[in-house]
Amino acid sequence: MLPLITSVTEVEATPIGAAKDTSMQVLIPPTAAENFIMRRIVIKAGGSMPSHTNSVEHEQYILSGSAEVGIGDEVYQLKQDDVLLIPAGVPHWYSASTTEDYVFICLIPNKEDIIALVDKV
DSSP: OOOOOOOGGGSOOEEOTTSEEEEEEEEEOTTTOSSEEEEEEEEEEEEEEEEEEESSOEEEEEEEOEEEEEETTEEEEEETTOEEEEOTTOOEEEEEOSSSOEEEEEEEESSOOOEEEOOOO
16 A cells, blocks of 8 residues: 555545534545544534534544533533544534634544434433
8 A cells, every 4th residue: 555645735625514614624535544534624613513423433633723522421621732532422512612713633443434413402
């Protein structure tokens, strides 16, 4: 397998359907790597992603901005250079600050990822 070298500026950003003002770039696609998919997520200032679960775990590194992030029953204030792990099947949501974009790298296993929205009670 040859190395994949690209610039983030060359990768198309696509909106995330259920989210508000949120887009995703697949930087290392499932066809390029055997074990992981690398994505860059941008939640614009004031944007959000609703509560949902994924069938695969997520490893995330925050590049810039800050957000309130709910994972399970806990809510965290996260910022640039924080790192988090979201286990498979655990509900989680994001709400970016109103002053700056929340940008993070998200690694997931190269497996089918089933996403389900979760109703907040």
